[in-house]
Amino acid sequence: MSLYAGRFAGRTAIVTGGASGLGKAVAARIVAEGGRVALWDLDADKLATARTEIRATHVEALDVADAGAVEAAAAATHAALGPVDILICAAGITGATAPVHDYPIxxxxxxxxxxxxxxxxxxxxxxxxxxxxxxxxxxNVASVAGKEGNPNASAYSASKAAVIGFTKSLGKELAGKCGPGGIVANAITPATFESPILEQLPQSQVDYMRGKIPMGRLGEVDESAAMICFMASDECSFTTASTFDTSGGRTTF
Known part of the structure; x- marks a missing residue:
């Protein structure tokens, strides 16, 4: 049982990329701590399995890159579950591993x-x-790659830098909108951790990223899930437009 049983009682969360990896781990923890979860993911089969395994309340199979599908999923989730309290954006891909001059468009x-x-x-x-x-x-799930840049991963690094900048802007827009601690928006910047997303990368790239971590190991998914659940809870009430680091010492800013 979670050390924080009941922390999300009465709360409803949407978790994108929720059928596997970090998204699934976060969703499972929110449910274990008393919350309701809607899983959004592209893979309908994995969604069905995850729904059963973690007792998710609602699922939506969609491509988040389709703006219309996202709008429809938000409306359907609200209709099914009522007020939404939490959004966790964990959907993401790594893309190709290649230098910029050879990077596939x-x-x-x-x-x-x-x-x-x-x-x-x-x-x-x-x-x-x-x-x-x-x-x-x-x-919003970013990455240390968005702070430091990883060679041969220009698209991923650029995309995660964009997530950081976007979240800083959004957090400042929303600050104070609904009173003290009302709505906060933050990003998390994990170093590489054990996850199905590593299957998209050659071993040489994984080895490079492990070598950049002072602790000398990859992270564990539950370590970042624990940080996200703090960020998604009532306890995170006076920090917004910021990044939380889970990088084993790789980044300290």
Missing amino acids: DSWQRVIDINVNGLFYCNRAVVPLLLANGYGRIV
């Missing part, structure tokens, strides 16, 4: 479509629900 476009445009669409669609509710916690 289609891979660049897909990374930007999902990691930047898709995250924007999700925030744009859900923020009005939070404002109507008078309360909200937004967590």
